[in-house]
Amino acid sequence: xxxxxxxxxxxxxxxxxxxxxxxxxxxxxxxxxxxxxxxxxxxxxxxxxxxxxxxxxxxxxxxxxxxxxxxxxxxxxxxxxxxxxxxxxxxxxxxxxxxxxxxxxxxxxxxxxxxxxxxxxxxxxxxxxxxxxxxxxxxxxxxxxxxxxxxxxxxxxxxxxxxxxxxxxxxxxxxxxxxxxxxxxxxxxxxxxxxxxxxxxxxxxxxxxxxxxxxxxxxxxxxxxxxxxxxxxx
Amino acid sequence: xxxxxxxxxxxxxxxxxxxxxxxxxxxxxxxxxxxxxxxxxxxxxxxxxxxxxxxxxxxxxxxxxxxxxxxxxxxxxxxxxxxxxxxxxxxxxxxxxxxxxxxxxxxxxxxxxxxxxxxxxxxxxxxxxxxxxxxxxxxxxxxxxxxxxxxxxxxxxxxxxxxxxxxxxxxxxxxxxxxxxxxxxxxxxxxxxxxxxxxxxxxxxxxxxxxxxxxxxxxxxxxxxxxxxxxxxxxxxxxxxxxxxxxxxxxxxxxxxxxxxxxxxxxxxxxxxxxxxxxxxxxxxxxxxxxxxxxxxxxxxxxxxxxxxxxxxxxx
Numbered sequence: 001x002x003x004x005x006x007x008x009x010x011x012x013x014x015x016x017x018x019x020x021x022x023x024x025x026x027x028x029x030x031x032x033x034x035x036x037x038x039x040x041x042x043x044x045x046x047x048x049x050x051x052x053x054x055x056x057x058x059x060x061x062x063x064x065x066x067x068x069x070x071x072x073x074x075x076x077x078x079x080x081x082x083x084x085x086x087x088x089x090x091x092x093x094x095x096x097x098x099x100x101x102x103x104x105x106x107x108x109x110x111x112x113x114x115x116x117x118x119x120x121x122x123x124x125x126x127x128x129x130x131x132x133x134x135x136x137x138x139x140x141x142x143x144x145x146x147x148x149x150x151x152x153x154x155x156x157x158x159x160x161x162x163x164x165x166x167x168x169x170x171x172x173x174x175x176x177x178x179x180x181x182x183x184x185x186x187x188x189x190x191x192x193x194x195x196x197x198x199x200x201x202x203x204x205x206x207x208x209x210x211x212x213x214x215x216x217x218x219x220x221x222x223x224x225x226x227x228x229x230x231x232x233x234x
Numbered sequence: 235x236x237x238x239x240x241x242x243x244x245x246x247x248x249x250x251x252x253x254x255x256x257x258x259x260x261x262x263x264x265x266x267x268x269x270x271x272x273x274x275x276x277x278x279x280x281x282x283x284x285x286x287x288x289x290x291x292x293x294x295x296x297x298x299x300x301x302x303x304x305x306x307x308x309x310x311x312x313x314x315x316x317x318x319x320x321x322x323x324x325x326x327x328x329x330x331x332x333x334x335x336x337x338x339x340x341x342x343x344x345x346x347x348x349x350x351x352x353x354x355x356x357x358x359x360x361x362x363x364x365x366x367x368x369x370x371x372x373x374x375x376x377x378x379x380x381x382x383x384x385x386x387x388x389x390x391x392x393x394x395x396x397x398x399x400x401x402x403x404x405x406x407x408x409x410x411x412x413x414x415x416x417x418x419x420x421x422x423x424x425x426x427x428x429x430x431x432x433x434x435x436x437x438x439x440x441x442x443x444x445x446x447x448x449x450x451x452x453x454x455x456x457x458x459x460x461x462x463x464x465x466x467x468x469x470x471x472x473x474x475x476x477x478x479x480x481x482x483x484x485x486x487x488x489x490x491x492x493x494x495x496x497x498x499x500x501x502x503x504x505x506x507x508x509x510x511x512x513x514x515x516x517x518x519x520x521x522x523x524x525x526x527x528x529x530x531x532x533x534x535x536x537x538x539x540x541x542x543x544x545x546x547x548x549x550x
Contacts, residue, residue, distance in 0.1 A: 018452060030428045048432055049431075050428055050431060050432065062381055069436070070431045070432065070434075071431065071434045071435060071436040071437075074432070074433065074434030075434065079432075080432040082428065082429060083526075084427065085428070086426050086429035087426075088421065088426060088429065088430075089425060090421075090423050090425060091421060091422065091425065095418060095421075098435050099418055099422045099430070099435075101420060102415065102418065102422075102433055102434050102435055103434040106434075107415075118270075142442070147433060151433070151434060209365075228239040
């Protein structure tokens with residue numbers, strides 16, 4: 001479904017990704033794990049077109065994403081839940097969701113998508129008139145995921161959904177991700193919360209200092225030495 | 235809210251010059267309408283955090299292009315004004331597109347527009363052989379009196395009605411934008427450009443749309459001002475004080491409500507008139523001093539502006 005081949009990217013003279021190749025197949029849940037500064041967020045931003053790679057290729061269902069501007073990438077069916085949520089804080093929950101269905105193609109479906117998202121997150125329905133910025137971290141994360149689902153994506157990019165959340169809320173968010181995936185959405189999730197994310201994905205890649213150090217089935221990786229090495233440097 | 239009060243107020247405004255037509259108050263009313271339209275045009279983009287400190291440049295473009303085409307080419311304002319609007323829109327694209335494309339936002343965007351206003355002013359002053367420079371410029375009278383072809387009218391009632399119609403059209407545009415997806419897109423952009431792009435908003439295109447609309451409307455205000463006053467000078471239609479006045483009036487009246495800029499125009503113009511009459515020529519420039527001081531007070535204590543604050547209280 002999505003294939004990255006030898007992608008290089010960075011900011012000015014700083015290179016954040018070195019020849020990263022990875023693949024996500026339809027219906028899968030794939031994790032990318034790695035410590036701070038590994039390039040995880042850059043990877044997500046490269047896929048959704050917010051940063052242009054300096055080399056390599058990114059293809060989604062035969063469409064060359066490098067030749068596609070960010071707003072068209074959403075149209076192709078990739079929705080990005082950015083790091084630290086990035087809601088529109090002074091807009092209401094409902095308007096935030098509405099923005100998620102901004103694309104002309106998504107607008108006729110908006111009613112149905114609202115129902116879908118509100119069913120998934122009943123809390124958002126209660127809070128729909130509230131300003132998004134005034135909600136708790138967990139509620140904001142749900143709103144951010146809900147916003148991404150409004151465009152009825154085929155592939156959902158989740159950038160550290162557990163960051164800054166209480167452990168109980170993290171469990172809740174991961175459970176919701178599993179439900180979304182069970183509903184037929186392919187998921188690519190970037191996380192530092194290794195043990196937990198490995199329980200909900202099929203496969204994972206280990207990213208460290210901008211390159212892929214290991215890859216494999218989630219169960220294998222869970223107790224592999226590479227993970228310990230990547231995190232603790234021992 | 236019922237629509238009735240709006241229609242009644244509209245009818246009263248149309249009827250006003252037929253009932254009460256003392257020239258001086260009517261003159262002030264026309265100026266208030268023209269400037270209200272200009273301030274509304276500014277706020278069309280200003281309310282989305284696209285702060286322009288150079289809208290005087292668009293206003294001057296509108297005024298001078300219309301007047302120059304008439305005097306030099308004998309082009310009727312009926313054609314000259316559309317050309318002036320195009321010129322304003324083109325100028326907006328030339329300046330704004332690179333800004334938006336290369337992510338020049340916030341203070342930096344404001345500084346670029348400030349420079350734009352300055353450049354237009356310099357061009358008008360430097361080409362004094364054509365524009366009359368800082369001494370100003372007068373469109374030629376068409377065979378003395380009033381003429382529809384030349385868009386010149388001696389009667390104040392006619393001008394009042396024209397200004398009223400244009401002002402109402404400005405409000406219509408404001409409401410149309412307010413009810414459209416463009417508004418959502420621009421609000422989202424003003425809060426977080428990246429997040430907006432990630433939801434599928436073409437950030438550059440949406441910002442460019444509203445900027446072009448705002449610039450063309452401001453150029454129309456300039457052209458209208460020129461046709462009404464029959465005299466334009468860099469200071470009255472294009473200077474930095476014109477640009478800043480737009481910001482001030484919109485902020486004072488209320489940036490986020492349709493009639494906010496109009497309330498701002500009523501206050502600023504009446505204040506300038508009162509100062510002019512009561513203190514006379516000794517107070518030239520004082521209004522700007524008062525504006526500056528009040529602007530600080532408003533931004534700190536009443537960021538929603540007068541009308542915005544009143545409406546917010548009534549809603550509670």
